[in-house]
Structure formats: structure tokens, C-alpha cells
Amino acid sequence: MLPKSFLFKSWVPEWLVKATLFIVLLPSLVLFFLPMANINAAAGNTGIETYDVYFSVALFYAGYVSFFSLERRFFRFLAAKEYFIIITIIQILSSYICYITRENSILFPFRFIQGMAFTMTVNLSLSMIYSRLRTQRARVIGYSIFFGMLACMIPFNNFITAEIIDSFNFNFLYKCAMFSYLPSLIFLMLFMNNVRLDVKFPLYQLDWSSFLLYAIALTLTGYIMIYGQEYYWLEDPRICWSAAAVLITGALFLIRQSALKRPYFNLEVFKYRNFKLGALIIIIFYICRFALSITTVYFQNVLKLDPIHIGHITLFNILGIIIGVIISGVFVLQNRPIRLLWVYGFLLLLIYYAGMVFLFTIEANEGYFYIPLLVQGLGVGTLMTPSIIFMVASVPERLSVSSAGICLLVRCVGFYLSMGLMNYFELYSKSKHFNTFQNRISFDNAESYQKIEHYRNLLTQHGANTTYAKKAASKMLVNSINAQNHIRYAIDYYETVSVLIVLTIIMVGLFPYINRTIVTITKKQPSPF
Numbered sequence: 175m176l177p178k179s180f181l182f183k184s185w186v187p188e189w190l191v192k193a194t195l196f197i198v199l200l201p202s203l204v205l206f207f208l209p210m211a212n213i214n215a216a217a218g219n220t221g222i223e224t225y226d227v228y229f230s231v232a233l234f235y236a237g238y239v240s241f242f243s244l245e246r247r248f249f250r251f252l253a254a255k256e257y258f259i260i261i262t263i264i265q266i267l268s269s270y271i272c273y274i275t276r277e278n279s280i281l282f283p284f285r286f287i288q289g290m291a292f293t294m295t296v297n298l299s300l301s302m303i304y305s306r307l308r309t310q311r312a313r314v315i316g317y318s319i320f321f322g323m324l325a326c327m328i329p330f331n332n333f334i335t336a337e338i339i340d341s342f343n344f345n346f347l348y349k350c351a352m353f354s355y356l357p358s359l360i361f362l363m364l365f366m367n368n369v370r371l372d373v374k375f376p377l378y379q380l381d382w383s384s385f386l387l388y389a390i391a392l393t394l395t396g397y398i399m400i401y402g403q404e405y406y407w408l409e410d411p412r413i414c415w416s417a418a419a420v421l422i423t424g425a426l427f428l429i430r431q432s433a434l435k436r437p438y439f440n441l442e443v444f445k446y447r448n449f450k451l452g453a454l455i456i457i458i459f460y461i462c463r464f465a466l467s468i469t470t471v472y473f474q475n476v477l478k479l480d481p482i483h484i485g486h487i488t489l490f491n492i493l494g495i496i497i498g499v500i501i502s503g504v505f506v507l508q509n510r511p512i513r514l515l516w517v518y519g520f521l522l523l524l525i526y527y528a529g530m531v532f533l534f535t536i537e538a539n540e541g542y543f544y545i546p547l548l549v550q551g552l553g554v555g556t557l558m559t560p561s562i563i564f565m566v567a568s569v570p571e572r573l574s575v576s577s578a579g580i581c582l583l584v585r586c587v588g589f590y591l592s593m594g595l596m597n598y599f600e601l602y603s604k605s606k607h608f609n610t611f612q613n614r615i616s617f618d619n620a621e622s623y624q625k626i627e628h629y630r631n632l633l634t635q636h637g638a639n640t641t642y643a644k645k646a647a648s649k650m651l652v653n654s655i656n657a658q659n660h661i662r663y664a665i666d667y668y669e670t671v672s673v674l675i676v677l678t679i680i681m682v683g684l685f686p687y688i689n690r691t692i693v694t695i696t697k698k699q700p701s702p703f
Contacts, residue, residue: 181254181302181367181369182194182365182367183365183366183367186365190365192303194358194361194362194365195299195302195303197357197358197361198258198262198295198299198358198361198362199295199296199299199323200323200354201351201354201355201358202265202292202296203323203327204327204330204331204351205234205265205269205292205351206231206235206327207231207328207331208331208335208351209230209231210227210228210231210328210331210467211328211332211335211339211347212332212335212336212339212344212481213227213228213471214474215339215344218344219343219344219345220276220277220278220281222278225400225401228593229282229396229397229400229401230281230282230285231589232393232396232397232399232400232589232590232593233282233285233396234285234286234288234289234292235289235392235586235589235590236286236289236393236396237285237286237288237289237290237292237293237389238289238292238293238582238586239289239392239579239583239586240290240385240388240389240392241290241293241294241389242293242297242578242579243381243384243385243439243575243579244381244384244385244438245290245294245297246575247380248294249294249297249298249301253368253369254298254302254369255363255366255367255368255369256368257294257298258298258299258362258366259359259363261291261294261295261298262355262358262359262362264287264294265288265291265351265355266352266355266356266359268287268291269288269348269349269352270348270349270352271284272345272348273345273346273348273349273352274345286393300316300320303316314503314507315503317559318499318500318502318503319499321499321558321559322496322499322555322558324558325463325495325555325558326492326495326496328466329488329489329492329495329551330492332470332484332485332488333485333486333488333489333492334485335347335481335485336480336481336482336484337482338350339481340480340481340482381434383430384437384438387423387426387427387430388427388438390419391419391420391423391424391427392583394416394417394423395587395590396590396593397416398416398594399591399594399597400590400593400594400597401413402594402597402598403594403597403598403601403602404597428441438579439576439580440573440576441576442573442576443569443573443576443577446568446569447568448568449565449568449569449577451685452562452564452565453580453581453584455516455564455565455678456562456565456584456585457584457587457588458588458674458675458678459519459558459561459588460588460589460591460592461588461591461671461674462527462553462671462674462675463554463592464588464589464592464593464596465527465667465668465671466491467596468596468663468667469530469543469547469664470484471660472534472660472661472664473487475657475660476534476536476660477538477540479540483540487540487543487544487547490543490544490545490547490551491547491548491550492551493548493551494547494548494549494550494551494552494553494555495551495552495554495555496551496555497552497555498519498522498552498553498554498556498557498558499555499556499558500555501552501555501556502519502555502556502557502559502560505560506559506560512560512564513682513683515556515560516560516561516678516682517679518556519553519557520557520675520678520679520682521553521679522549522550522552522556523550523554523675524672524675524676524679525553526546526550526553527671527675528668528672529549530546530664530668531665531668531669531672533546534661534668536657536658536661562581565577565581565584566581595667599663599666599667599670600663600667
């Protein structure tokens with residue numbers, strides 16, 4: 175444990191040190207999933223599609239994951255204070271460009287750069303935090319806080335950005351992000367000493383080739399998962415060429431790692447059974463976790479709730495995550511078997527997704543969803559930290575950096591798979607159910623006529639003239655069909671997720687090796703990432 179006066183000036187109180195490190199980290203965490211705070215607003219502001227919004231998040235993830243190993247060389251080359259200042263300036267400049275641009279060709283590269291800068295921020299700030307933690311209890315709390323914050327980012331963004339989006343356009347959020355970095359920049363310049371956390375290591379023989387191969391493979395994988403269903407997968411040459419490029423760059427990357435003396439990632443980590451098991455659990459967990467966005471879209475498109483109301487509702491999800499993180503931390507400190515946490519966490523998620531199947535209706539009171547969102551947050555908070563610790567801690571200390579980097583990759587793949595599955599179900603399920611509704615309306619004209627007459631009478635009673643009421647009634651019928659369509663898609667997807675969770679619980683319950691596995695954290699454990 176480093177003395178406080180080593181990194182920060184002696185007159186700076188301990189609480190201000192912790193607050194400064196928190197202020198440094200929070201804006202970058204907010205930037206991560208910022209475009210998903212209000213997908214319709216993000217798309218409508220620049221005239222892009224919702225798929226482009228998801229892809230901007232995927233690019234941030236790709237930059238974060240691919241730069242992780244290469245960044246550690248810069249971390250060892252620069253002093254902590256000057257490194258922080260450089261990172262913060264990069265984030266401010268990139269946020270400014272995202273604020274002024276209306277072109278995807280500019281937005282996408284700078285979202286990737288923001289992901290790279292996020293890697294730098296996380297590695298440095300968390301290394302500084304963990305250099306001050308001595309006991310196992312403190313380290314468990316540190317892990318829980320970081321991953322709890324990461325899990326809270328989407329609902330937290332929904333809450334804090336609702337009022338801003340209601341008053342300004344979406345890109346104004348990037349301007350807010352720029353100014354949110356200024357306090358941390360001022361505090362760092364005033365409070366920090368210009369010292370190093372490690373011995374200076376020259377910047378020679380940087381493995382840019384591995385980084386580029388890795389980044390290209392990740393970026394194109396995200397592209398395939400997000401745009402694949404829209405372009406009908408391999409029927410479109412763009413998806414075909416992207417898939418071929420992923421296979422080629424991925425193969426070259428693996429060949430290069432096996433030939434290098436100091437590889438980007440040590441593939442020996444895959445020899446450990448717990449490591450592979452942890453990777454599978456995390457992928458399943460991430461598929462389940464990001465399915466929550468379907469509920470948010472349901473609030474917006476079917477129930478017609480405004481972003482401010484949605485932000486308030488999702489506070490229950492944040493509360494659940496916080497409680498779940500505390501419970502999982504207590505379990506880890508008590509050395510309870512990981513099987514219990516996984517079973518409890520996935521059971522909570524099963525209750526949420528199976529229960530929501532019965533709550534999706536064309537009209538509902540927002541109060542019906544408080545408890546389900548709390549339960550979903552409990553499940554996410556219970557699973558997040560122990561699953562990641564389990565995977566990273568399942569290999570020897572000498573492989574800890576590689577295990578941390580590949581754990582990042584697994585989480586990224588889980589996010590990509592979740593986006594790909596939701597896009598597939600959305601287009602396939604909605605088209606199937608829309609055709610069913612359309613056929614019923616065609617063959618059952620009496621029912622559709624009665625519905626249109628009902629809408630027309632409502633409009634005329636509220637002062638609309640006959641011509642307008644007739645046209646608007648037909649439009650309202652189409653909107654009603656689209657709402658039913660989204661409900662059927664949400665039900666189909668949540669039923670599939672529920673089946674996946676049941677299979678996972680059975681696997682965890684029956685796999686004998688898991689029953690004897692306990693999550694522990696030692697002083698050698700790497701900091702969160």
C-alpha cells in the first residue's frame with residue numbers, strides 16, 4: 175500500500191483523494207452507454223438509424239477491449255499526473271467532436287477513440303485506488319463498487335439525461351460530458367504529485383500489429399451482430415466480406431500470439447477449466463442483462479411514457495443493482511460457494527423475464543413495473559462481480575493480465591451476441607406477427623371496421639372534423655397493430671431468455687465441480703478493468 179503523500183500532496187485529506195478519483199472515473203463511465211440513454215433521440219438528432227446508435231456503443235466497447243493490453247505500455251512510460259491530463263484532454267476533444275458532428279463517418283472513429291481513452295482512465299485510476307487497499311474486505315468492496323457502477327450506467331444515464339434531452343437536442347449531452355471532465359482536470363493538476371506508479375519502461379517494440387488485427391476483428395464482429403439481420407446476413411455482400419475479414423484477422427491474430435515471445439494475450443489461460451466455465455457464464459449473463467432494453471423500448475413506444483418518467487422508473491433497477499452488489503460482496507467475503515450466487519442470481523433474472531411475459535400489455539400502470547425492475551437489478555447485482563472475479567481469479571498470477579484482457583473480450587462478445595439476438599428476434603418476430611395481424615384484418619373486416627369506427631367516434635367527440643377523423647382512425651389502427659407487434663416480439667424474446675436461464679441453472683446445479691468452487695480475492699488479484 176502506497177502512502178497518501180506519494181501520489182497526492184500531503185495537505186489533501188483522504189476523503190478528497192477518494193472523491194477526486196471518483197470524479198475522474200464517472201464521466202468516462204457515463205460516456206460508455208450514453209447513446210443508449212435515449213435511442214430514438216440519438217437517432218433522430220442526426221438522421222441515423224437505431225442500428226447506428228447501437229454500433230456507436232459497439233465501437234466504444236471495441237476500443238476499450240482492443241487497447242487494454244497495449245495501453246499498459248503507455249501506463250508504465252508516463253507519470254501518473256501527466257498521463258491523467260493527457261487522457262482527460264483526449265476525452266474533452268473527442269466529446270467536442272461528437273457534439274458538433276452530424277456525420278457517422280466522423281462520429282464512429284471518435285467513439286472508438288473514446289473507448290481507447292476509457293481504457294486508459296480505468297487502468298490508471300483503479301490502479302491508484304487499489305494501491306491504497308490492503309485488506310481482502312477493502313478489495314472486495316472496490317470490485318463491487320466499480321462493477322456496480324458499470325452495471326448501473328444504462329439506467330443511470332436514462333435518469334440523468336432525461337431532463338437535458340427534453341430541453342435540448344441529444345448531442346448536447348456530449349457538451350455536458352466535456353464540462354464534466356473539467357473538475358477532475360483541475361483537481362488532478364492541484365492535488366497530485368508528478369510521480370510514477372511503476373518503473374519507466376521505454377516505448378519501443380509496441381505490438382501495433384496485434385492491436386490492429388484485434389481491433390479490426392472486434393469492430394467487424396460488432397458490425398455483423400448489429401447490422402446482420404437488417405441486411406439478411408450472408409445474403410448481403412457487406413456481411414459476407416465482414417465475416418471473411420473477421421475469420422482472417424482472427425486467425426492471423428491467434429497465429430501471431432502463438433509465435434511471439436511476449437504475446438498480446440497468453441492463450442495458456444484457456445487450459446484452465448474454471449476460466450472457460452466463467453467465460454460461458456458471463457456470456458449468458460450479458461445476453462440476459464442487456465435484454466432489459468426491450469422493456470425500456472416498451473415503455474417508450476407502447477405505453478408512450480416520456481423519458482423523464484422512464485428515468486424515474488429505472489431508479490428501481492439501480493436500487494436493485496446496489497442491493498445485489500452488497501449481497502454478492504457479503505457472500506464473497508464469507509467464502510460462500512459460487513454455485514449459490516449463480517443460482518440465486520439467475521433465479522432472480524428468471525422471475526423477472528418470466529414475469530414480464532404476463533405484464534406486457536397494450537395499457538398498463540407504470541407502478542406495475544417497480545418490483546420487476548427491482549428484481550432484475552437484484553439479479554444483475556448478484557451475478558456481476560462474482561462472475562468476473564471467478565473468471566479472472568481462475569488462473570495463476572503470472573497470467574492475470576491476460577485473463578483480465580480476455581475477460582473484457584468475453585463481456586464484449588456477450589454484448590454483441592445480445593444485440594445480434596435482439597435484432598434477429600425483432601425483425602423476424604415482428605414481421606411474422608405483423609403478417610398474422612394483417613391477414614386477420616383482411617379476412618375479418620367486421621372487427622377492423624368496428625375498431626376504426628371506435629377510433630373515429632372518439633376523435634369526433636373531441637372536436638375533429640369527419641375527414642380528419644376518418645384518416646386518423648386508420649392511422650391509429652396501424653399504430654395499435656405496431657404496439658401489439660412489439661409486445662409479441664418482447665414476449666417471444668423473454669420466453670427464449672427464460673429458457674436459457676433455466677438451462678443455465680440446471681447446468682450450475684448439476685455440474686459437480688462448481689459445487690466445490692469458492693471465489694476468493696488475494697493481494698495479488700489484479701484491479702478491476
